[in-house]
Amino acid sequence: MNKSVLGVAEAETAYFDELLGYHLRRLSVLVMSDFADSLAPLKLKPTDASVLMMIESNPGITQSEVGKALGILRANMAPLIGTLVRRGLIERERVDGRSQAMRLSGSGQSLCRQVKSITREHEKRLFGKLSDAAKTRLIAQIRGLWSSTSASAP
Amino acid sequence: MNKSVLGVAEAETAYFDELLGYHLRRLSVLVMSDFADSLAPLKLKPTDASVLMMIESNPGITQSEVGKALGILRANMAPLIGTLVRRGLIERERVDGRSQAMRLSGSGQSLCRQVKSITREHEKRLFGKLSDAAKTRLIAQIRGLWSSTSASAP
DNA sequence: TATTGTTATACTCTATAACTATA
């Protein structure tokens, strides 16, 4: 329900149309918007979903580890995790006096299955045009661009 | 200076790695961040730059036309344009009692040339790996994905 | 001394609503 993009012009777009970054962003905004809409029935935002998936793949992971992996600041993890715990999707267990290991609860696991199913449909809807080979090649290409550049600082 | 991404994991990323949308977003965030940093010396944000370019390509265009083309709400155009006018980059001329035609001033034009030059360097830095052919193919592919989906409402 | 989790807070983006003046 949030469609601010960079495109749609009847006006001359001119210079932008040669820019890969411009098209990349335009598509990314569209995809994120569709993904957010797809997850809305589960009362989850893309960030929530990614946190759940990360915990599912790494049971026992701590808040700050998830934060590092997903690029979310500790300060913002606290309320985010708090909500998921209050919804009974995540269970926490102190593992040392500071850290707490996180795991999915039963309902967290079943919600996670729904997230995966919704995500599959979403990807098929948006990228179903592409053959598996084309999709794989595209991911590899994008990853190549990423890794060549992301020599960014700590 | 704003690096929140979705990646970097030492933790298992697992499911995400098969998702085109995930990689698309990761790269898009990286590219936007680099673009914003590149424009910072000109005291322009990506949005400002896109507005200037749009006016340059469409002299006489009105605020709401630019807004429609770039997906910026009227309400948010007002302060944005106001700043650019106060900086002497844009000139406004009433064309009827409501609308005002916008044009770049002299300094707006020369700043626009700098934007283009910076943008070229930015694209070369991030996408220089790709041949022109690969880049063109990629843009076409992205545009194809966009247009097949963006049957979105007004 | 560094790290984990937390709170408080600020800034930017984006969105809605309501107003004015024109058409």
Add this chain to the structure above:
DNA sequence: TATAGTTATAGAGTATAACAATA
């Protein structure tokens, strides 16, 4: 009645700073 521009404001998302408890 609809449109262009404006103002005010609210809500996300993301940032910094500071603190307590622990390592």
